[in-house]
Amino acid sequence: MSQADDLIHQPLRLKIMAALAAEKGAPLDFPRLKAITQATDGNLGSHLTTLEKAGYVAIEKDFVGKRPRTRAALTPLGRKAFRDHVAYLRAVVEAAEAL
């Protein structure tokens, strides 16, 4: 059975990982990630930093014209960690249903 990932299990980080996983490797810019996760700027930024430090998320900063843009994408490590965490959650539910 897979293990629970303490880092991903935090509610907002779980949403961030789910939103990025749905992009299948493509980066998501900050305003869209904010809209999908329904988080505040500060909260989203701080949890993205935590995920980046863990190596789960890659943050890319650039400019579109004169406007700064921040984009985030799952790293291969993050994708695997998310997959494993989802497998763990499913296993917990299936184990409870089997009782």
Place this chain on the structure above:
Amino acid sequence: MMSVSEHEARGALAEIEAVTRRGQTLKGYRYAGPILMVWGVIWFLGYLGMARLSPALWGWMWLALDGVGFAATLLLAAKAPAAAGGAAGQAMRTSLGMAAGVAFVLAIVAVFPKHDLLPYLALPGLFVGFIYTVLGIYLAPRYAWIGVTLFVATLAGYYAWPAHLAEWLAVVGGGGLFLSGVWLRSA
């Protein structure tokens, strides 16, 4: 190592599903936005034509405009990246739905008696407004707002300014659809 209860696990899985669905909906809006903008322009030109041209030319004019609209819709749907297959599929379904809608409205116009042209001017606005409202209720809420606005604007024009209904629908209907497209694209 933490352990997660069944209740927590179910909640987390439901949250993942909700986030994924929300992401898909927003992506669908972004791809549908430019398509709606195109149809806003088509709508504007069509109703402006109805206000200025002889009724004998209306059918040909709408045929040409709808042809341009469908071609543009297919081009825009094809431009959606492969990673957004679901959204591209949604755009394709949207254009097929539009084709069915246009066929329905043309059939109504062909079959019903034409003593008064005014109801036929209002029919597309009411029909498209209704379809978007239903789409919004079942799929994505922004479509419902667009549908209700179009429906109410068409009725308002029909009762308040019947003599200028075509111009009203060109500006309010076409402009409204275009702005709705801008709104969807920004999602």
